[in-house]
Amino acid sequence: EVQLVQSGAEVKKTGESLKISCKGSGYRFTTYWIGWVRQTPGKGLEWMGIIYPGDSDARYSPSFQGQVTLSVDKSTSTAFLQWSNLQASDTAIYYCATTRIVVLNNVVAATSFDIWGQGTMVTVSS
């Protein structure tokens, strides 16, 4: 069974750094790209970016470019989402999910998100 298991809830202060994880199991980790999605009550679901575990090729939504960094560790089948300078506006639930890609006007983009992790709640306060 394909499964993604995410790291636990985090409570941080503004300005701190954070790295959350998403571990894949039940499949060859390089078969699918991993996407990240943010969910907030105000903005709903937002696509953040995708990364290919095979070569760490990462593509970001313009809204999140420069704000977060995606990475993977192939040896442990784990993907990561990290921040270097958390803001209160980063308070949200973050989901990882498997996805495939499509090339649109020479731009690599995610397709649907097939298998989701359980989510990681991140709370940032001053």
Add this chain to the structure above:
Amino acid sequence: EIVLTQSPGTLSLSPGERATLSCRASESVRSNYLAWYQQKSGQAPRLLISGASSRATGIPDRFSGSGSATDFTLTISTLEVEDSAVYYCQQYGSSPLTFGGGTKVEI
């Protein structure tokens, strides 16, 4: 970016009834690259439909998707109590991919 508008905001129905959820795009969705998700309270979203009409693995056939261009529909033919959830559409025909605001189905 493509804006997806879902309606109605909330749908209150009884078990056995039919639910029709709408997702309207601000511009045509290329190749009908549209997906639907179900999110129950406290859970992650679950993929129901991709490519506007293809059910994901393990999804009951009471869920069906239809539509093209700017107008898409998710139909739940015979509602069950377990179908209470928020349903989201998502387009991946244009980057950045975007999600609709959701329709809450109460049973």
